[in-house]
Amino acid sequence: MTFVSKPAVHHPKLKLNELGLNRRDYEGSLSTLCAGCGHDSVSAAITLACSELSLPPHRFAKISGIGCSSKTPSYFLGKSHGFNSVHGRMPSVATGTNLANSSLHLIGVSGDGDSASIGLGQFAHIVRRRINMLYIVDNNGTYGLTKGQFSATNDQGSTSKKGVPNLYAPIDLVSMALQLGATFVARSFSGDKAQLVPLIKAALMHPGFAFIDVISPCVAFNNHEGSTKSYGYVRDHDSQVVAADLVMHRDEITADYAPGEREDITMPDGSCLRLRKLSADYDPRDRLLASNYIMQKAAIGEIVTGLLYIDPAASDCHTIMNTTTQPLSELDESVLCPGATVLSEINSSFR
Amino acid sequence: MKPTNILDPNYFHKVVDCQWACPAHTPVPEYIRLIAQRRYTEAYMLNWDSNVFPGILGRTCDRPCEPACRRVRTEEKPVAICRLKRVAADHKGDIQHYLPQVPEKKNGKRVALLGAGPASLAVARDLLPMGYEVHIFDREKAGGGMMRSQIPAFRLPQTVLNEEVDLVLDMGVDVHFEYEIDSMRDMLDKEFDAYFVGTGAPRGRNLEIPGREESGKHISIGIDWLSSVAFEHIDKIAGKVIVLGGGNTAMDCCRTSRRLGAESVHVVVRSGFDVMKASDWEKEDAMAEGIPIINNRPPLEFVHDNGKLKGILFQCVEQVEDENGRLKSVPTGEPDVFMEADHVLMAIGQENYCPWIERDLGIEFDRWDCPILNTETLQSTRDNVFFGGDSAFGPENIIQASAHAHQAAISIDLFCSGKDLLKDRPAYGLRLRSSKMGMHEWAYDSEYDGSVRHLVPHVDPSITLKDIKVEVELGFDEKLGLKEAQRCLNCDVQTVFTEQLCIECDACVDICPMDCITFTPNAEEEVLRTTLMASADNVEQDLYVSAPLATERVMVKDEDVCLHCGLCAERCPTNAWDMQTSIINIPSLAEPSLPRARGVQIMPGKNDSTPRTAKL
Numbered sequence A: 001m002t003f004v005s006k007p008a009v010h011h012p013k014l015k016l017n018e019l020g021l022n023r024r025d026y027e028g029s030l031s032t033l034c035a036g037c038g039h040d041s042v043s044a045a046i047t048l049a050c051s052e053l054s055l056p057p058h059r060f061a062k063i064s065g066i067g068c069s070s071k072t073p074s075y076f077l078g079k080s081h082g083f084n085s086v087h088g089r090m091p092s093v094a095t096g097t098n099l100a101n102s103s104l105h106l107i108g109v110s111g112d113g114d115s116a117s118i119g120l121g122q123f124a125h126i127v128r129r130r131i132n133m134l135y136i137v138d139n140n141g142t143y144g145l146t147k148g149q150f151s152a153t154n155d156q157g158s159t160s161k162k163g164v165p166n167l168y169a170p171i172d173l174v175s176m177a178l179q180l181g182a183t184f185v186a187r188s189f190s191g192d193k194a195q196l197v198p199l200i201k202a203a204l205m206h207p208g209f210a211f212i213d214v215i216s217p218c219v220a221f222n223n224h225e226g227s228t229k230s231y232g233y234v235r236d237h238d239s240q241v242v243a244a245d246l247v248m249h250r251d252e253i254t255a256d257y258a259p260g261e262r263e264d265i266t267m268p269d270g271s272c273l274r275l276r277k278l279s280a281d282y283d284p285r286d287r288l289l290a291s292n293y294i295m296q297k298a299a300i301g302e303i304v305t306g307l308l309y310i311d312p313a314a315s316d317c318h319t320i321m322n323t324t325t326q327p328l329s330e331l332d333e334s335v336l337c338p339g340a341t342v343l344s345e346i347n348s349s350f351r
Numbered sequence B: 001m002k003p004t005n006i007l008d009p010n011y012f013h014k015v016v017d018c019q020w021a022c023p024a025h026t027p028v029p030e031y032i033r034l035i036a037q038r039r040y041t042e043a044y045m046l047n048w049d050s051n052v053f054p055g056i057l058g059r060t061c062d063r064p065c066e067p068a069c070r071r072v073r074t075e076e077k078p079v080a081i082c083r084l085k086r087v088a089a090d091h092k093g094d095i096q097h098y099l100p101q102v103p104e105k106k107n108g109k110r111v112a113l114l115g116a117g118p119a120s121l122a123v124a125r126d127l128l129p130m131g132y133e134v135h136i137f138d139r140e141k142a143g144g145g146m147m148r149s150q151i152p153a154f155r156l157p158q159t160v161l162n163e164e165v166d167l168v169l170d171m172g173v174d175v176h177f178e179y180e181i182d183s184m185r186d187m188l189d190k191e192f193d194a195y196f197v198g199t200g201a202p203r204g205r206n207l208e209i210p211g212r213e214e215s216g217k218h219i220s221i222g223i224d225w226l227s228s229v230a231f232e233h234i235d236k237i238a239g240k241v242i243v244l245g246g247g248n249t250a251m252d253c254c255r256t257s258r259r260l261g262a263e264s265v266h267v268v269v270r271s272g273f274d275v276m277k278a279s280d281w282e283k284e285d286a287m288a289e290g291i292p293i294i295n296n297r298p299p300l301e302f303v304h305d306n307g308k309l310k311g312i313l314f315q316c317v318e319q320v321e322d323e324n325g326r327l328k329s330v331p332t333g334e335p336d337v338f339m340e341a342d343h344v345l346m347a348i349g350q351e352n353y354c355p356w357i358e359r360d361l362g363i364e365f366d367r368w369d370c371p372i373l374n375t376e377t378l379q380s381t382r383d384n385v386f387f388g389g390d391s392a393f394g395p396e397n398i399i400q401a402s403a404h405a406h407q408a409a410i411s412i413d414l415f416c417s418g419k420d421l422l423k424d425r426p427a428y429g430l431r432l433r434s435s436k437m438g439m440h441e442w443a444y445d446s447e448y449d450g451s452v453r454h455l456v457p458h459v460d461p462s463i464t465l466k467d468i469k470v471e472v473e474l475g476f477d478e479k480l481g482l483k484e485a486q487r488c489l490n491c492d493v494q495t496v497f498t499e500q501l502c503i504e505c506d507a508c509v510d511i512c513p514m515d516c517i518t519f520t521p522n523a524e525e526e527v528l529r530t531t532l533m534a535s536a537d538n539v540e541q542d543l544y545v546s547a548p549l550a551t552e553r554v555m556v557k558d559e560d561v562c563l564h565c566g567l568c569a570e571r572c573p574t575n576a577w578d579m580q581t582s583i584i585n586i587p588s589l590a591e592p593s594l595p596r597a598r599g600v601q602i603m604p605g606k607n608d609s610t611p612r613t614a615k616l
């Protein structure tokens, strides 16, 4: 970490977004993570994505559990709402947040320990419930905050810093999310903002549950030879399948692609998600194929990254349950307390 | 782009914008740090080594460093570099023990310095410790040249001037004052081993328009008039005064007139306000004293009544851009204007003038009457004669005179030792020293200070306008000086990158407040400049490019607006970034007065044996 905070002064030509804000307006407070921690890069990518989307920085809710990763919501979007909850319980608090106020952009940040160990049950259910949110796991294969125990996503045979191999097979959160019905599933790498930032933008605009597993090396405890979640290992074994570019206005689309290489998906707000296939035999709309492909590649030691699955016709929890999307705080007394006549109508419907 | 050769001393020197812009390459950030540590004496000596007249320059320097200062680009106003120099001079303690030893036993070589202005004095300062016998000749009673005869006392008190002039003379110069040099041939007959001509550019330009001759009694050449004031031959000016000209001399003339009892003073300039030669602060100071500056009025005629000056007739023009974008004066067609005047001071420029150098001595001159010189060695076409200061390339300023003097002294020493002036010239050098002291601990105050430039307090005009000897500026007191010192960004503490250590985690990119750093596929410079984190539009500033990294990308750093805050190095998990203090060795005859912090190259992981000095 640093003790000197990042001064407010910025590049004189820093671009302004449609709200007249620059990227620095989306930053948070001084990070206390280790210098070089991948999680800080993920925070920077979120900052960049939100400012490029011109989303109002105070209209976010950031929820997290416990872990170095779960500390990061303090380090981005400093002017928004946040809840640093209990280990593994981010999904519950996020669910409540979304039910109470779905007008806030919801970002949940968790770690592999937070989501794949103690919080695995919570993870499964929030996916199943289709909460409209961006769920990010900063996946470093270790419990960083408690000083480097193997986590449940750590690969079998991958070693600790002292050279001791991990004896258990890993949980793959991406495969689980696919199996549990997530409508936006991606994997990326903290060291590749060119891939990560557009994925975060697309996920924020996705009208349902969006999950991104970000491999985010722990420089302190899991960045050595023998680790499969180090900067070097991930770069060497990265296999990119589909790149996503969110284009805010259709007329900005200029690049030409050969047919079959690209696909445009219209987003609910009129923007366009442009998919570029980097691997010919991959279709990000085919859930089964995606699952198989990821497992096949994992078997030969490749880490598949990019937009792995998307269902453009996604729906969310509020639609499924037919609940109000109006923030509860905005419901007035006449709506909350509709009076004796309505109550007697309801009562009579049960008779 | 090719990887940057950071061992070329010019590379990091250029990053220290102020030092690079200073003709004498004064190590500005280093002395500002000494001021911040309240080590004023050391700060003074560091200056003295580079520019010989810190107290004088801290009040009068043309300050080319300030427009170059990085803070102009990161915010707006430069560090008050010049006034901090004065802080060092005002607060210094005893400097005797730092002064160079002048050997009793001379080296047998005799050098004549013609003129006792700043150029000659600085040559004397450099030559004396080497054992030279140095003789100075000047027609005046005292040394200092135009610093004494031109710069008014309300900008430069005599005590300050005397102190720094005497410091040099007391090192053991043989002075020949009140000595009019009227023949170079005679001087050469004295058989000195080398001659340095530092006689300045002493002739003020005249304006040949109708009425000039007839009303001559009421018209003075600005610099002649100023020297008469300085030497107390003139102590008042009556009636309405018009000063013609838009340079610093005009500003000194009008402000002096204002103090000597003029009924009214106007400055009239033939061109526009923005293109006036006077520095902004000189214009501001004149206007603050209630002196109007009237622009776009070229003079047509001195109107007089039988030799009694009545005033001046001016044409009305405006500045129009021609097809090449150059400004041109075009008459507006308005009727000519007449302005009353009882006295006119002409401050429309200075020229080189040395009729006493016979033209058959092998010293050649160009058509502007400037000597033909080697620009690096300052040697004339006669091998034992050197020029410097205003006499070399026309009127400049004190800091330029000191810079010339260092080069001329090196040349004279090489010449007298029978060496080649170019091949044997000492080279520029670079020393780098890591400023890392420990975890998050740096040998400099790395944190960015966002405060705006502090203003120098002035004495109340009701006092200064009455007495020409009262210095207008009070200078920073200690408190303000220390605050202003904090604004310096320490541009000499360099960001040094070691590619072998970089794991490309992006930590530096994320933390850099100024978006200086990008990891990108390599490309040509023009392409890179437009594809970085922030577009690198200032082509004057270099891009620092690494060798290819593990991903085959390169690290590119735009030096333009780097704050030298060290956050990149603090955030780097592997020390691939390090903040290293660069000490640029500027060739000089004189040994440094301070034991300069010895630099050792610390570049972890890199085992190169490239020598740390290189020739320009």
Ligand SMILES: Cc1cc2nc3c(=O)[nH]c(=O)nc-3n(C[C@H](O)[C@H](O)[C@H](O)COP(=O)(O)OP(=O)(O)OC[C@H]3O[C@@H](n4cnc5c(N)ncnc54)[C@H](O)[C@@H]3O)c2cc1C
Binding pocket: B060, B061, B062, B114, B115, B116, B117, B118, B119, B120, B137, B138, B139, B140, B144, B145, B146, B147, B150, B151, B179, B180, B181, B182, B198, B199, B200, B201, B202, B223, B226, B248, B249, B252, B356, B388, B389, B390, B391, B395, B396, B397, B398, B399, B401
């Ligand atoms: C009005 C005015 C204000 C200025 N203000 C500033 C300022 O604020 N800051 C700044 O940096 N610069 C200023 N300058 C410029 C600065 O004074 C000169 O650039 C500088 O003094 C040049 O130094 P020099 O050693 O080359 O020559 P000079 O200072 O001109 O010294 C030349 C010396 O040679 C002597 N000399 C000349 N010919 C003979 C001869 N034939 N026989 C004997 N002796 C001779 C002269 O008496 C003089 O002492 C100003 C100039 C003027 C005119």
Ligand SMILES: Cc1ncc(C[n+]2csc(CCOP(=O)(O)OP(=O)(O)O)c2C)c(N)n1
Binding pocket: A066, A067, A068, A069, A070, A087, A110, A111, A112, A113, A114, A115, A118, A138, A140, A142, A143, A144, A145, A146, A151
């Ligand atoms: C209920 C509970 N059990 C255990 C802990 C101890 N604990 C704190 S953080 C952590 C693991 C965090 O790992 P991960 O989510 O991967 O975060 P990282 O630090 O690696 O980013 C554990 C087990 C706790 N804080 N609370």
Ligand code: SF4
Binding pocket: A032, A033, A034, A036, A037, A038, A039, A068, A069, A140, A144, A145, A217, A218, A219, A220, A221
């Ligand atoms: S321990 Fe690991 S995960 Fe935690 S801050 Fe340090 S590098 Fe990041």
Ligand code: SF4
Binding pocket: B016, B017, B018, B019, B028, B029, B068, B069, B070, B071, B078, B079, B081, B487, B488, B489, B490, B491, B492
């Ligand atoms: S900030 Fe300091 S070191 Fe940098 S250019 Fe300005 S005065 Fe010089």
Ligand code: SF4
Binding pocket: B495, B511, B512, B513, B514, B515, B516, B517, B557, B561, B562, B563, B564, B565, B566, B567, B568, B569
């Ligand atoms: S020192 Fe480093 S972090 Fe600070 S502005 Fe310069 S490049 Fe950026």
Ligand SMILES: [Mg+2]
Binding pocket: A067, A069, A111, A112, A113, A138, A139, A140, A141, A142, A143, A144, A151
């Ligand atoms: Mg973890």
